[in-house]
Amino acid sequence: MKPVIVEGILADVDCVRPGQVLIERGVIQAVGPNLGRADHVFDEHCLIFAGMGDIHIHAREDVTQKETHKETFSTAAAAALHGGVVHVADMPNNPAAPIDDASYAAKETLLVRAHLPVTFTLYGGIGPGTRPLMRNVPYKAYMGPSVGELFFSTLEELDRTLAHYQGQAVSFHCEDPILLEKHKNAATHELRRPHECELSATRFALAMIEKHRLTGKLCHYSVGEGLPLIRAVKAKGLPVTAEVTPHHVFFDTAQITPANRPWMQMNPPLRSPNDRQAMLHALRDGTADYLATDHAPHTIAEKEKGVSGQPHLDTYGPFVTWLLVDQGFTPERIAAICSANPGEFVNPYQKEKFGRLLPGFVGSLTILDLKRPMSVRREGLKTKCGWSPFEGITFPGSVAAVFVRGERLNT
Numbered sequence: 001m002k003p004v005i006v007e008g009i010l011a012d013v014d015c016v017r018p019g020q021v022l023i024e025r026g027v028i029q030a031v032g033p034n035l036g037r038a039d040h041v042f043d044e045h046c047l048i049f050a051g052m053g054d055i056h057i058h059a060r061e062d063v064t065q066k067e068t069h070k071e072t073f074s075t076a077a078a079a080a081l082h083g084g085v086v087h088v089a090d091m092p093n094n095p096a097a098p099i100d101d102a103s104y105a106a107k108e109t110l111l112v113r114a115h116l117p118v119t120f121t122l123y124g125g126i127g128p129g130t131r132p133l134m135r136n137v138p139y140k141a142y143m144g145p146s147v148g149e150l151f152f153s154t155l156e157e158l159d160r161t162l163a164h165y166q167g168q169a170v171s172f173h174c175e176d177p178i179l180l181e182k183h184k185n186a187a188t189h190e191l192r193r194p195h196e197c198e199l200s201a202t203r204f205a206l207a208m209i210e211k212h213r214l215t216g217k218l219c220h221y222s223v224g225e226g227l228p229l230i231r232a233v234k235a236k237g238l239p240v241t242a243e244v245t246p247h248h249v250f251f252d253t254a255q256i257t258p259a260n261r262p263w264m265q266m267n268p269p270l271r272s273p274n275d276r277q278a279m280l281h282a283l284r285d286g287t288a289d290y291l292a293t294d295h296a297p298h299t300i301a302e303k304e305k306g307v308s309g310q311p312h313l314d315t316y317g318p319f320v321t322w323l324l325v326d327q328g329f330t331p332e333r334i335a336a337i338c339s340a341n342p343g344e345f346v347n348p349y350q351k352e353k354f355g356r357l358l359p360g361f362v363g364s365l366t367i368l369d370l371k372r373p374m375s376v377r378r379e380g381l382k383t384k385c386g387w388s389p390f391e392g393i394t395f396p397g398s399v400a401a402v403f404v405r406g407e408r409l410n411t
């Protein structure tokens with residue numbers, strides 16, 4: 001394939017400036033002014049980011065095929081590209097959870113056979129009695145029951161299991177199983193999974209990260225009261241990062257109505273308006289490190305029955321324009337939470353380097369148009385589950401183009 005030059009406003013973690021990116025054999029060879037005649041030029045309304053990554057999704061596919069009516073690797077990849085996302089990391093709470101070498105390899109074989117343009121990183125699951133895999137993978141530990149069977153019923157059991165995972169990267173779903181049990185008969189989904197569940201689990205996860213020398217990540221963080229705990233351990237130098245989802249910064253409990261309640265159900269649940277503001281602030285000030293969606297597709301019929309989770313891949317890029325245009329995030333900060341930090345998270349497990357507009361990084365780009373609004377409609381979605389919590393909402397901008405290894409793909 002011949003070299004490709006993409007020209008426009010380049011947005012990376014350290015600066016925003018007009019320039020060109022030269023991509024050859026799928027890799028960025030040079031970045032700068034005057035590299036040659038551009039093949040693709042984007043005007044000043046557009047920002048060119050290193051390909052964005054969503055490091056928390058549920059693509060639902062495994063050898064049992066029990067959940068492929070919700071999503072598959074292929075439909076998740078189509079939704080990702082539609083949303084401007086070039087790489088994803090897929091969670092392990094499948095019916096045949098990838099918790100050992102054989103089950104992980106079986107899931108990976110399905111993925112390889114699908115030949116997708118989107119790069120997947122597969123998490124390994126940590127469940128009662130599991131041990132690290134032979135190969136290097138990121139892990140996910142579910143403390144309490146959420147969706148799927150992969151969870152611990154006591155924290156002592158999780159502690160004993162984590163002792164075997166020293167030095168590994170472990171992501172935590174922070175909801176304390178004992179406290180969830182205590183609140184299980186409360187009136188609403190939000191009250192059944194209150195603040196204290198996440199706070200208590202945060203304290204426990206941070207203690208585990210320190211005790212077992214893990215590289216820790218807190219998933220879909222949602223309670224403002226927990227942020228000082230994260231800031232404190234980061235200040236101490238512990239390797240801890242945190243994700244924040246689009247739903248926890250866009251919706252809050254004040255927006256729940258009897259009509260939208262089933263659609264606004266996820267774990268952890270929507271929190272108060274103050275928590276929502278605190279999460280926005282955390283993404284801005286560096287307490288949180290990733291905009292990660294927890295894309296959790298369920299069919300419309302399943303949602304009507306009260307299953308937890310929202311799909312978000314199709315709308316990733318348009319949602320980011322809401323952060324940029326309406327919430328005043330700088331392009332540099334967006335480059336950090338959507339490109340560079342997700343890249344840093346998956347790069348140890350991939351042959352390519354994601355996340356920066358620098359020579360040697362993969363030639364994949366996400367280009368957002370900040371002046372072309374996008375109204376979310378059910379018909380336009382690529383996710384197999386066929387709905388979005390943002391239907392009827394107009395974002396201020398949209399995905400102008402996605403490049404994967406130098407090739408411009410239709411979005």
Ligand SMILES: [Zn+2]
Nearest residue numbers: 056091294296
């Ligand atoms: Zn999840």
